[in-house]
Amino acid sequence: MLTRLIAFAGGLAAIALVVPDLVSSYLDRPDTKSSQQAAASPTPTTASYAAGKAVVLEADRSGHFTGTFRINGRSESGLVDTGASTIAINASAARRFGIAVGSLSFDTRAQTANGIVEAAHISLDRVEIGGITLRNVEAMVLPDKALSGMLVGMSFLSRLSSYRVEDGALHLVR
Structure with a gap:
């Protein structure tokens, strides 16, 4: 009888140690559907301002602002980066945008x-997001191994009328 009681108490102790970790990992796990939606680039919201057109990008879970841009007519997800001097794209993306990468001089x-x-x-012929279109925008092509996605830097942002972060959203105004 004592052996059964000790075994039962040991089993309860083991369960008490394991269950909190299981519950915690289950509760911390992101919902699959929500994760897939968060991974997709959000659709920018277009707004009208007295000064012109505007696009509003909501921050993702990490606090980054991403959107679907059109570069030379082709859609590409881009991360807005105020620390980047120019738009930065990798060689694979450049090919998708119709740029002859083989004839470029990688001298910078x-x-x-x-x-x-x-x-x-x-120079990118056309960069668009929502209702905002800019032509002849400076960019840099980097090797694929150096850059996995597109960064939208100051060569785009500085040509807008304004850009600002407000209430967790990035407002781009042309």
């Missing part, structure tokens, strides 16, 4: 989060 050194890399200066 660019500082990235991953270190210094060789890059090529280009």
Whole structure:
């Protein structure tokens, strides 16, 4: 009888140790549907301002502002980065945008989060998001290994009438 009681108490103790971790990991796990929606680039909201057109990008879970941009007529998800001097794209994206990467001169050194890399200066014919369109926007092409996505930097932002963060949203005004 004592052996059964000790075994039962040991089993309860083991359960008491394991269950909180299981419950915690279950509650901390993101909902699959929500995760897939969060991973997709949000659709920018277009708004009208007295001064012109505006696009509002909501911050993602990490506090970053991403949106679907159209570069030379092709859609691409981009991360808005005020710390980037120009729009930065990798070679694969450049090819999708119709840029002949093989004829580019990678003669510029660019500082990235991953270190210094060789890059090529280009001008993008057209960059769009929502109702905002800019033409002849300075950009840099980087090797694929140096950049996994597109960064939308100051060569785009500085040509807007204004941009600001307010209530967890980035307002781009043209």
